[in-house]
Amino acid sequence: MKLIFIFLLLCSFSGADGNVFICDSPNATAYHYKRDCRGLNNCKHEVKKTTVAEAEKIGLKLCGWED
Template identity: 65%
Template sequence: MKFILALALACYFSSGDGVVYICDSSLSVAYHFKRDCRGLNNCKHEVIKTNQADAEKLGLKICGWED
């Protein structure tokens, strides 16, 4: 059962459709799976909820703090 859940989660996040958070700044370089990710601590702009595919279209990469 754990394997199926892990596989489902992996497919969900690798599909590019998962919910992510980005800092609404032209200087942003990363997206985050968690709203409270420490990588968003320095965001001085609005934090926007979007999907992974759209974040990647903006040229953003996964945050280095994400495990």
Template identity: 40%
Template sequence: MKKLLLLACFVFLTSFYTETDVYLCNTKGGKKYHFTKDCQGLRNCQGEIIKVTLTEAKEKGKTICGYED
């Protein structure tokens, strides 16, 4: 019974957790992440603009765009 209650609590709590999505310019030179796809910092992107989680962006060494800082 305890295991079932713990499992139910875990499922309930994780259902509220959502990871923030951010946008990257998918090129070798892209160093920043952006909260909106139409951010001014992405206007000169020569590659594909991709959506990733904030955690993934930080793991790739990206930092926040200066326009959104």
């Protein structure tokens, strides 16, 4: 039972690696792995931190400028 708990804990930690940045604009189409991505430099709105799952849920795709 303890092992399962540790496993779940590790999973939630690795989930933090799935964080991405999005421009909080109605015209935003992409999410970004890097806060200083050139695609985000054009953002005139607030830059928000979210997860890949959340970003894709609202219809965003991975930014074309990412490596």
